[in-house]
Amino acid sequence: MAVxxxxxxxxxxxxxGVDRKLIHTNxxxxxxxxxxxxxxxxxxxxxxxxxEQISYVASGEIIFVCEGEPNQRLKAGDMxxxxxxxxxGIQLLTPTARLVxxxxxxxxxxx
Amino acid sequence: MAVxxxxxxxxxxxxxGVDRKLIHTNxxxxxxxxxxxxxxxxxxxxxxxxxEQISYVASGEIIFVCEGEPNQRLKAGDMxxxxxxxxxGIQLLTPTARLVxxxxxxxxxxx
Numbered sequence: 001m002a003v004x005x006x007x008x009x010x011x012x013x014x015x016x017g018v019d020r021k022l023i024h025t026n027x028x029x030x031x032x033x034x035x036x037x038x039x040x041x042x043x044x045x046x047x048x049x050x051x052e053q054i055s056y057v058a059s060g061e062i063i064f065v066c067e068g069e070p071n072q073r074l075k076a077g078d079m080x081x082x083x084x085x086x087x088x089g090i091q092l093l094t095p096t097a098r099l100v101x102x103x104x105x106x107x108x109x110x111x
Numbered sequence: 112m113a114v115x116x117x118x119x120x121x122x123x124x125x126x127x128g129v130d131r132k133l134i135h136t137n138x139x140x141x142x143x144x145x146x147x148x149x150x151x152x153x154x155x156x157x158x159x160x161x162x163e164q165i166s167y168v169a170s171g172e173i174i175f176v177c178e179g180e181p182n183q184r185l186k187a188g189d190m191x192x193x194x195x196x197x198x199x200g201i202q203l204l205t206p207t208a209r210l211v212x213x214x215x216x217x218x219x220x221x222x
């Protein structure tokens with residue numbers, strides 16, 4: 001699939017209030033995640049994966065939590081990166097938010 | 112750099128009306144490109160690179176041109192992907208637009 005036209009693709013519900021749509025090439029995957037269950041009282045439990053990750057905050061505000069680093073408050077237009085294997089997570093500060101999560105290699109479990 | 116706080120980073124001017132800010136890990140690079148020189152009367156000349164690319168249209172409207180495929184009109188929230196080596200380009204339809212271009216491997220020439 002060469003394009004993802006947002007309005008034409010059905011979202012996958014990850015859990016209540018968390019929907020995603022994705023596109024990928026052989027080694028690159030981009031996932032639009034729409035959160036509608038904020039704000040959260042505390043950060044989600046951190047997790048890790050071998051995949052490198054860079055995320056773009058398309059809307060809303062979050063706290064980015066990453067192992068060994070100070071928490072960072074981020075808003076629309078900001079980005080965060082996660083090296084392979086590093087524990088990380090977010091806390092949603094606004095009622096809704098959109099992240100665009102980019103991964104290398106692709107998250108095969110999302111397909 | 113684990114985060115890019117948009118307001119705190121100086122943009123690199125690619126050419127008049129095209130500014131970028133970027134963040135990367137070892138194998139993944141994300142580039143926020145702000146266009147302020149639209150609309151364009153026609154598409155830019157196509158180009159190619161070995162890097163796989165996925166782009167998120169953060170604002171504005173574009174036509175996505177890709178070798179061997181029909182042109183696609185895309186707006187905020189849409190995405191396009193480009194396999195390694197494939198000719199591609201865009202035409203800006205709005206006065207301003209923002210793309211978030213993601214690459215694997217990193218575009219070393221952007222550093």
